[in-house]
Amino acid sequence: MTRLYQKPRDRQGLPVSIALGVAVALLIFLLVPLTQMWQTPAKPSNTIEELVLAVLPPPPPSDPPPPPPEPEQETPPKLDTRPPLPSLEQLELSLSPGTGGNLTIGDGLDLNFETESVAAMMQRYGFDDLDEVPHVTRRGQIQYPVQLLRRRVEGHVKLLVFIDPRGRVDVQEVLSYSHQEFVAPAKAGAAATRFSPPMRNGQAVSAKYSWRIEFSLND
Numbered sequence: 001m002t003r004l005y006q007k008p009r010d011r012q013g014l015p016v017s018i019a020l021g022v023a024v025a026l027l028i029f030l031l032v033p034l035t036q037m038w039q040t041p042a043k044p045s046n047t048i049e050e051l052v053l054a055v056l057p058p059p060p061p062s063d064p065p066p067p068p069p070e071p072e073q074e075t076p077p078k079l080d081t082r083p084p085l086p087s088l089e090q091l092e093l094s095l096s097p098g099t100g101g102n103l104t105i106g107d108g109l110d111l112n113f114e115t116e117s118v119a120a121m122m123q124r125y126g127f128d129d130l131d132e133v134p135h136v137t138r139r140g141q142i143q144y145p146v147q148l149l150r151r152r153v154e155g156h157v158k159l160l161v162f163i164d165p166r167g168r169v170d171v172q173e174v175l176s177y178s179h180q181e182f183v184a185p186a187k188a189g190a191a192a193t194r195f196s197p198p199m200r201n202g203q204a205v206s207a208k209y210s211w212r213i214e215f216s217l218n219d
Contacts, residue, residue, distance in 0.1 A: 130207060131199040134163055140192030144215065145181040155179045157186035158212045165204035167195040175210055186213045 148155070155178030162170045171187045190211060198207035 129200050130205070131201070134167065134195040134198050134207065136193060137167060137196055138192075138194035140189040142189035142213070143185045145179075145185065148179060148181055148215075149217075152217055153179065154214075154216045155182050156212055156214045157182045158210055159186060159190055161190055161209065161211050163195050163198055163207045163209075165197050165206060167197050169193050169195065172208070182213075182215050186215075189213070 157177040158175040159171050160173040160175055162172055164170065169191055171191055174183055174187070177183050177186075190213065197204040199205070
């Protein structure tokens with residue numbers, strides 16, 4: 001049987017081969033991570049991407065609701081703001097001389113209204129036929145007698161007067177008096193006084209009444 005020729009093994013190059021193999025293996029081992037670093041890693045399919053959403057501006061403020069309608073206010077009735085004037089049943093006057101001189105009926109005087117009742121005056125002089133009692137519109141002046149003033153004498157005069165449809169006063173009669181000196185100034189002051197027209201059924205008429213004028217001194 002023929003025997004094949006076998007080349008004798010070179011045992012001296014074995015260590016070199018092993019060293020080269022180890023070196024190549026190390027080189028490959030080092031190149032693998034380097035190649036992974038150079039390559040961009042692909043994003044996994046299950047990666048959650050962060051979405052940046054723009055914040056919408058707040059809606060404009062809505063118009064405020066209209067205010068509720070104000071309740072209708074009833075117009076208050078007009079009031080007569082004129083100062084009240086003495087009426088016919090309020091014409092008993094107490095006259096205070098003050099520093100002397102002229103005195104005005106019902107103007108700055110101490111009035112005494114405790115006279116005959118309105119019912120009695122209306123029954124006596126027919127005032128029940130009038131729509132309303134006339135009021136003083138202009139006050140006359142009364143001069144206190146100087147001699148009686150010095151003696152501090154007080155008194156009264158009671159007059160019967162007529163008021164015409166224009167409110168003018170006409171002294172008809174002196175009904176009574178305490179001192180004669182009081183009569184003339186009382187008549188002059190009464191005649192200078194003016195009243196609102198006496199009215200009956202909406203028409204101006206004449207009226208009459210007794211007017212007691214008191215002359216008194218205030219301490």
